[in-house]
Amino acid sequence: MGGVALKQKLGDQARGKQLGQPLLAQLAQRRLALLEPVQLHPREHFGRLRELDVRVLHDLHAVAPGVAEIEAAASQDLGARVLETTPHRLAIVHDQAEVAILVGPLGAARGEHEKLVAHVDEGHSGHPPAQLELEQPAVEVERLLQVVDLEHHVVDADQPRHKPQHRLPAVAAIELDGLERRYGERVALAGVTVRVEAGQTLAVLGGNGAGKTTLLRVLAGLLRPHGGVARVLDAALPGERWKLPGRVGYLGHEPLLYRELSGRENLRYHAQLHSVDTGRVEELVAAVGMERRADDPVRELSRGMVQRLAAARAVLHDPALLLLDEPRANLDPAAAELLEPLIGRASGRTRVLVSHDVEGALGESDAVLRLKRGRPVGEDEDLYR
Amino acid sequence: MIRAAKAILRKDLLLELRTKESVPAMTLFTLTVYVLFHFGLDRDSLDGELASGVLWVTLLLAAVIGVTRLFAAEREQGGIDALLLAPVDRTSLFLAKAGALFLFLSAVELVAVPAFALMLLGPDLGGTLPELIAILLLANLGIAAVGALVAALAAETRARELIVPLLLLPMLVPLLIAGAQATEPFLRQQQGPDDLGRWLGLLTLYDVVFVLLSVAVFDYLLED
Numbered sequence: 001m002g003g004v005a006l007k008q009k010l011g012d013q014a015r016g017k018q019l020g021q022p023l024l025a026q027l028a029q030r031r032l033a034l035l036e037p038v039q040l041h042p043r044e045h046f047g048r049l050r051e052l053d054v055r056v057l058h059d060l061h062a063v064a065p066g067v068a069e070i071e072a073a074a075s076q077d078l079g080a081r082v083l084e085t086t087p088h089r090l091a092i093v094h095d096q097a098e099v100a101i102l103v104g105p106l107g108a109a110r111g112e113h114e115k116l117v118a119h120v121d122e123g124h125s126g127h128p129p130a131q132l133e134l135e136q137p138a139v140e141v142e143r144l145l146q147v148v149d150l151e152h153h154v155v156d157a158d159q160p161r162h163k164p165q166h167r168l169p170a171v172a173a174i175e176l177d178g179l180e181r182r183y184g185e186r187v188a189l190a191g192v193t194v195r196v197e198a199g200q201t202l203a204v205l206g207g208n209g210a211g212k213t214t215l216l217r218v219l220a221g222l223l224r225p226h227g228g229v230a231r232v233l234d235a236a237l238p239g240e241r242w243k244l245p246g247r248v249g250y251l252g253h254e255p256l257l258y259r260e261l262s263g264r265e266n267l268r269y270h271a272q273l274h275s276v277d278t279g280r281v282e283e284l285v286a287a288v289g290m291e292r293r294a295d296d297p298v299r300e301l302s303r304g305m306v307q308r309l310a311a312a313r314a315v316l317h318d319p320a321l322l323l324l325d326e327p328r329a330n331l332d333p334a335a336a337e338l339l340e341p342l343i344g345r346a347s348g349r350t351r352v353l354v355s356h357d358v359e360g361a362l363g364e365s366d367a368v369l370r371l372k373r374g375r376p377v378g379e380d381e382d383l384y385r
Numbered sequence: 386m387i388r389a390a391k392a393i394l395r396k397d398l399l400l401e402l403r404t405k406e407s408v409p410a411m412t413l414f415t416l417t418v419y420v421l422f423h424f425g426l427d428r429d430s431l432d433g434e435l436a437s438g439v440l441w442v443t444l445l446l447a448a449v450i451g452v453t454r455l456f457a458a459e460r461e462q463g464g465i466d467a468l469l470l471a472p473v474d475r476t477s478l479f480l481a482k483a484g485a486l487f488l489f490l491s492a493v494e495l496v497a498v499p500a501f502a503l504m505l506l507g508p509d510l511g512g513t514l515p516e517l518i519a520i521l522l523l524a525n526l527g528i529a530a531v532g533a534l535v536a537a538l539a540a541e542t543r544a545r546e547l548i549v550p551l552l553l554l555p556m557l558v559p560l561l562i563a564g565a566q567a568t569e570p571f572l573r574q575q576q577g578p579d580d581l582g583r584w585l586g587l588l589t590l591y592d593v594v595f596v597l598l599s600v601a602v603f604d605y606l607l608e609d
Binding site for chain 2: 270
């Protein structure tokens with residue numbers, strides 16, 4: 001179907017439909033055809049869905065079968081349930097941060113749709129089939145018009161109240177659903193479900209052996225998840241682990257510094273691995289207050305000094321995601337304050353913070369994951385008994 | 386890849402210079418084994434096949450020490466995690482580790498071969514040094530490739546002191562045969578090359594096969 005004809009038809013049909021017209025214009029411009037069949041998984045597209053300039057239909061039950069309309073991210077109310085109730089064969093066209101969505105090719109039949117919704121309503125996982133295949137990528141014009149007819153559901157993206165305040169996509173930096181990790185027969189993590197937006201901090205609380213460090217290592221791509229869904233910085237683990245190196249900063253129990261090398265030599269070595277300029281090393285040596293002792297072998301430094309260097313090492317490559325396992329261990333208050341711009345909330349990075357300082361962690365986090373024997377537990381559960 | 390390999394190799398050499406954990410241990414081991422052979426065989430001097438066998442078995446056993454310690458710093462100080470977190474092709478790690486092992490073996494041989502000549506060997510090695518060096522370097526290349534592979538395989542295992550010799554030594558048998566056969570003519574009283582080209586060819590083939598094989602599979606060895 002030609003773009004001109006499509007535009008003409010859409011224009012005619014949409015005339016007078018104040019809310020639908022801009023959407024139609026967007027759609028017409030994009031010609032609403034995907035070039036090749038794509039495979040969609042709802043969770044893989046969760047981040048994109050949050051950008052949509054169309055409001056979520058709160059009542060998906062009422063949507064005609066095969067139509068999936070999703071709303072813009074601005075209202076931040078695209079919940080998992082909505083996503084999970086999205087019918088099969090959802091087509092999303094994403095173009096330069098402006099997303100027009102429409103409708104899969106006549107998607108699920110009503111019966112299937114209702115069955116899925118009922119399934120979710122009963123409290124089951126909303127996971128439809130693991131991979132949703134878009135069999136017929138082109139969107140039917142008639143279908144578009146049906147959607148536009150649902151004008152009370154479609155909101156003009158250009159209306160200020162629906163414009164996102166920030167055009168940066170509110171993509172989830174971390175998204176876990178039923179994450180599982182075992183060591184042999186022993187289950188170290190199970191049923192871990194959490195979502196962390198870019199720039200937010202997740203506090204992970206729990207006693208010894210709760211699986212906190214294992215979780216960090218899975219998020220860093222150092223351990224494979226054995227079950228569930230794990231997406232970190234848009235990398236689906238374990239298959240896309242290769243996307244993570246260089247994007248994650250890890251500050252764990254081990255400083256990852258060679259004891260026989262000096263702090264400066266260690267940082268220069270890591271700078272070379274990360275293709276970072278040596279000027280950054282000097283900048284960080286100063287930032288962590290180690291100018292005077294930077295040339296001493298690490299084995300001669302106090303644990304606090306080693307921790308400062310380890311923090312410098314973790315942020316050397318300016319990672320998008322910081323995984324912090326007791327980052328302030330061995331630090332005196334002055335040193336902790338010194339590191340705040342690098343690894344604290346002030347760094348502006350997405351952080352996962354493991355700490356036994358419950359109040360401190362809660363004070364600087366946006367979300368909390370409480371783990372006990374590898375499983376998430378509620379607030380009423382004593383984590384340490 | 387080469388840049389990262391250089392950085393890792395430089396770090397490994399710096400660590401060895403500071404800790405002196407591998408090369409001195411390997412060298413002392415070879416000298417000790419020569420002494421044991423001296424008394425065990427109850428001979429003042431060796432030549433020919435026996436000399437060649439003693440030299441090569443000693444060098445390969447010394448290599449086991451180097452291979453066992455090749456990933457020690459990474460294992461003990463978290464260097465493997467750091468490498469996995471960095472945007473570094475794992476082949477660069479293989480190249481660096483194999484390069485370090487090659488240099489360690491060469492350094493050991495700088496002492497071990499003259500010491501062998503002094504302590505055990507009957508014939509004079511003087512006129513055959515270029516050929517001997519070529520054989521040793523080719524053998525070192527093969528040992529380094531296989532050694533880096535085995536070291537990575539054993540790095541995260543608890544029984545690495547057992548796994549390294551059990552895996553490494555059988556894999557080095559073709560190299561041992563070629564090295565010993567190539568060297569033997571130079572360790573006779575009546576020196577003269579005997580099928581040297583054939584054995585050098587076998588050594589070269591071994592090197593090519595195991596370098597390529599190691600590069601191909603190394604990526605998978607560090608996976609969780």
